[in-house]
Amino acid sequence: MYGCDNGRKPAVEGWWATIICQNGTWSHTPQCIDEQACIPLDIPNGKYKKSPKGLYDNKQSIYIKCDKGYESKNRDATAICSNGTWTSVPVCERSIETCGEPPKIPHAVIIHQEYQELFAADSEVQYxxxxxxxxxxxGTKDSITCMSGNWTEGPKCQRGTHLGTRDGGVTPGSGIQPAGRGLSPISGSNEKGSISSFTTVNHCGAYPIVPNGDVVKDDPMFLKYQCNSFYKRVGPDIVRCHSEGSWSQLPICQEAYCTMDLAQNPVDGVKLSGVEYVTEGETKYIRCIWRAYSSRVKCISGELIYTQCCHYDDHQRGVCS
Known part of the structure; x- marks a missing residue:
């Protein structure tokens, strides 16, 4: 243990400090600093600009910025070094408008989202x-928004009738059409419905172009297509090469979005800069000029349907129209 001369103190908490001999080396080098200086603060869930010299002079103040999802308790964000002691040390507490982990939704996954414990107000998570x-x-995508400490209602993923899925007992990517659907995966004679008529994709040459769509999986025996954002697929996502050199039926990517442009169509009380795009079947909450108020908008058959500006609680109760 060691102490410092009059007018100075150890560069650690307390007037006495300890160093430990560990495998022939001391744990740290004793340092005595001005007794009116302050050592760095440890602010859970917050940060501040560090001093280049590692210490803070008497009367020096620092501003604490809380991490995303946290806020300063009692709006006190400044700490002051006073005669070697920090006064009014800020506390970063979880904001009442912050949301926790997004809910798990049956048959849906969160996309393009890094793991985090807290989400700030107005954060959006897409499923x-x-x-x-x-x-x-x-459509297959929808999003939820953090409002006043709670997540808005999430999407409900229901069983569909997509080609190339397990619906109707079809094996994904098999190219076999479910009985009774009346569609053939390729054009031409009836004999082309059998798996034996397909061969490797390089036999058909250049990959077919699907406007507003891209190949997302390149397999030796098939190509899997996916439509770009704001477009929905009509037809199969799996395309195969027939032994005679022709491609099976291609998907079509149709427009599936609405545009919200307040410059063209103002909505009373809604706060929006720029243009907002809403995919078909998607529900979004657009902020209003009043705190905790928003308008719920949804794109249905290319038409944007929206409510008046309502409080979050009214949205939850379903009384906002």
């Missing part, structure tokens, strides 16, 4: 339904 499932109104 995508599993293969063979879709949200009410069409």
């Amino acid at each position: 995508e339904c599993e293969d063979g499932y879709s949200v009410e109104g069409g």
Whole structure:
């Protein structure tokens, strides 16, 4: 243990400090600093600009910035070094408008989201339904928003009738059409419905182009297509090469979005900069000029349906129209 001369103190908590001999080396080098200086603060869930010299002079103040999802208790964000002691040390506490982990939704996964414990107000999390499932109104994606400490209602992924899925007992990517559907995966004679008529994709040459769609899986025996954002697929996602050199039926990517442009169509009380795009069947909450108020908008058959500005509680109770 060691102490410091009059007018100075150890560069650690307390007037006495300890160093430990560990495998022939001391744990740290004793340092005595001005007794009116302050050592760095440890602020859970917060940060501040560090001093280049590692210490803070008497009367020096620092501003604490709380991490995302936290806020300063009693709006006190400043700490002051006073005669070697920090006064009014800020506390970063969880914001009442912060949301915890997004809810788990059956047959849906969260996409494009890094793991985090807390989500700040107005954070948005997007879900995508599993293969063979879709949200009410069409499409496979929908999102939820953190409002006043709670998540808005999430999508409901329902069993669909997509080609190439397990629906109707079809094996994914098999190219076999469910009985009774009346569709053939390729054009031409009836004999081309059998698996034996397909061969490797390189036999058909250049990959076919699907406007507003891309190949997301390149397998020696098939190509899997996916439509770009704001477009929905009509037809099979799996395309195969027939032994005679022709491609099976291609998917079509149709427009599936609405545009919200307040410059063209103002909505009373809604706060929005720029243009907001809403995918078909997707529900979004657009902020209003009043705190905790928003308008619920949804794209249905290319038409944007929206409510008046309502409080979050009214949205939850379903009384907002």
